[in-house]
Amino acid sequence: xxxxxxxxxxxxxxxxxxxxxxxxxxxxxxxxxxxxxxxxxxxxxxxxxxxxxxxxxxxxxxxxxxxxxxxxxxxxxxxxxxxxxxxxxxxxxxxxxxxxxxxxxxxxxxxxxxxxxxxxxxxxxxxxxxxxxxxxxxxxxxxxxxxxxxxxxxxxxxxxxxxxxxxxxxxxxxxxxxxxxxxxxxxxxxxxxxxxxxxxxxxxxxxxxxxxxxxxxxxxxxxxxxxxxxxxxxxxxxxxxxxxxxxxxxxxxx
Numbered sequence: 001x002x003x004x005x006x007x008x009x010x011x012x013x014x015x016x017x018x019x020x021x022x023x024x025x026x027x028x029x030x031x032x033x034x035x036x037x038x039x040x041x042x043x044x045x046x047x048x049x050x051x052x053x054x055x056x057x058x059x060x061x062x063x064x065x066x067x068x069x070x071x072x073x074x075x076x077x078x079x080x081x082x083x084x085x086x087x088x089x090x091x092x093x094x095x096x097x098x099x100x101x102x103x104x105x106x107x108x109x110x111x112x113x114x115x116x117x118x119x120x121x122x123x124x125x126x127x128x129x130x131x132x133x134x135x136x137x138x139x140x141x142x143x144x145x146x147x148x149x150x151x152x153x154x155x156x157x158x159x160x161x162x163x164x165x166x167x168x169x170x171x172x173x174x175x176x177x178x179x180x181x182x183x184x185x186x187x188x189x190x191x192x193x194x195x196x197x198x199x200x201x202x203x204x205x206x207x208x209x210x211x212x213x214x215x216x217x218x219x220x221x222x223x224x225x226x227x228x229x230x231x232x233x234x235x236x237x238x239x240x241x242x243x244x245x246x247x248x249x250x251x252x253x254x
Contacts, residue, residue, distance in 0.1 A: 045075045058129045062108040063150045190217045
């Protein structure tokens, strides 16, 4: 009588232990998923805020600023749902929503083209920022958070800005090489700038002016190379004549 009872209790204890272990594993898996999702949201938030803080290098129109702030608000709300006890996130969400309300009432503005920095690393940072912004713009449009016309206008503006950075950096390098009489390198830089300009679909005065500038620089380089070749030929001819004169000159008797 005692033995069956002991066996029954043992089986019950095993079942309870297994059940508790399964429940604990499930809870731990849920916590791990929440941590992973929270980390993903935090990284997306940091990326969006980085673009907002970098507005001095990549100026934002009112429409783009609102898009980024609304994206931040969405991410912060999702983080609050996952971690409702984190007061800092709640405060940031409230501040972001206040900024959205203020900016929604402001007069819409169009971003101006910024002066380009001389530092190559800063230029590279600008290009990376533009690419990230264009990616976010398309992603938010796919979610239905951005109007199509805003996407068209802003993507065109950002593409032109990216083109301008590429062209100006090549022209600058070309001018430097040309001033240092490195004509072969200068020609490569100007040709690359010209390729950027001719491969774009934009119709803009900037493109027309820079095409003329690059072509003029290439003509100057071609002319300088021709003159340099002519001088080299002339020098070689003089040297050959001198060698011939020395060869057939009367031999001295000692």
